[in-house]
Amino acid sequence: MSTDNCIFCKIVLGEIPCRKVYEDDELLAFHDIHPVAPVHFLVVTKEHIDSMAHLDTRHAGVMGRMMVMVHGLAAQQGSTDGFRIVCNTGRVGRQDVFHLHVHVLGGPGPLPGMIARA
Ligand code: 5GP
Numbered sequence: 001m002s003t004d005n006c007i008f009c010k011i012v013l014g015e016i017p018c019r020k021v022y023e024d025d026e027l028l029a030f031h032d033i034h035p036v037a038p039v040h041f042l043v044v045t046k047e048h049i050d051s052m053a054h055l056d057t058r059h060a061g062v063m064g065r066m067m068v069m070v071h072g073l074a075a076q077q078g079s080t081d082g083f084r085i086v087c088n089t090g091r092v093g094r095q096d097v098f099h100l101h102v103h104v105l106g107g108p109g110p111l112p113g114m115i116a117r118a
């Protein structure tokens, strides 16, 4: 998908409002509009990248930074004893918004099991 019709690009540009959790020159974190856990926010790259499957070595720095900062943001939001990150990717991963984002899910209490075994 191009950046023109991308909802997360519009959020990055401030054209669609969000409840911001964190921002720097390369990353933006904001609360998910339909939370599925007491703590549920998204961390997106400001650069439009379709998905985790579109990363290359050029993105190692920003993705590394995302990974090392997520625990601090989760704790700030009240998930002080662990959290879960989820990165739905492509058709198999049931990705809905094709702008790279990780979900950060947290409690106070433990989250449900990861994937229900049918
Ligand atoms: P995924 O692509 O990983 O399946 O999920 C996209 C996530 O983005 C969903 O959890 C959905 O609730 C969230 N989302 C979709 N549109 C918006 C929006 O306009 N604002 C916010 N804050 N979250 C959104």
Ligand code: ZN
Pocket (backbone or CB within 6 Å): 002, 003, 006, 007, 008, 009, 010, 047, 048, 049, 098, 099
């Ligand atoms: Zn985008």
